[in-house]
Amino acid sequence: MLGDLLLVAWIAAWAWAGREVHDVTLTLGRPGLATASAADEMAGRFHDVEGRVGGLPAVGDDLAAPFKGAADAAESLAAAGRSQAETVADVALLVGIAVFLIPVLLVAVLYVPFRVRFVRRAGAARRFAGADPELLALRALANQPLRTLTRITDDPVGAWRAGDPDAVRRLADLELRTLGLKR
Numbered sequence: 001m002l003g004d005l006l007l008v009a010w011i012a013a014w015a016w017a018g019r020e021v022h023d024v025t026l027t028l029g030r031p032g033l034a035t036a037s038a039a040d041e042m043a044g045r046f047h048d049v050e051g052r053v054g055g056l057p058a059v060g061d062d063l064a065a066p067f068k069g070a071a072d073a074a075e076s077l078a079a080a081g082r083s084q085a086e087t088v089a090d091v092a093l094l095v096g097i098a099v100f101l102i103p104v105l106l107v108a109v110l111y112v113p114f115r116v117r118f119v120r121r122a123g124a125a126r127r128f129a130g131a132d133p134e135l136l137a138l139r140a141l142a143n144q145p146l147r148t149l150t151r152i153t154d155d156p157v158g159a160w161r162a163g164d165p166d167a168v169r170r171l172a173d174l175e176l177r178t179l180g181l182k183r
Contacts, residue, residue, distance in 0.1 A: 015100055021092075029088030040074070042074040050064045133168055
């Protein structure tokens with residue numbers, strides 16, 4: 001359970017870090033948005049002047065042409081600013097996702113198979129623990145180090161063969177503890 005809680009905390013921490021990196025990276029797009037806003041305002045003013053000057057008789061069209069060119073240039077500048085801000089937003093999203101996914105996937109690839117294997121073994125051991133502890137005692141005899149077995153009894157195999165209920169129970173409990181379970 002502690003490992004599962006640590007995994008959830010790990011995921012939450014990297015989700016927070018990914019969000020922070022996203023937000024910090026997104027601030028790089030602010031100059032582009034400011035440029036787009038200012039350029040849009042300039043283009044609007046140039047179009048206003050173009051409209052007023054263009055209404056003058058005889059010379060209006062000639063006087064309005066430079067203002068139209070300036071308005072078009074300002075609109076191009078605004079589009080470039082918006083494009084820069086959109087690119088930064090895309091990069092911020094990708095970097096934020098990468099900051100989250102890379103460490104989470106690295107840990108998940110290692111932890112999840114281990115956890116699934118543990119759950120399967122523990123589930124199988126729990127089914128046998130309630131019915132007959134002899135199978136778990138036999139597993140303990142096969143899997144546990146000799147010095148651990150001799151702490152239970154001087155002759156663990158002889159006690160198991162003789163059906164000593166105390167030794168069998170203690171061997172089964174030892175195997176259950178190894179599997180992360182309690183009787």
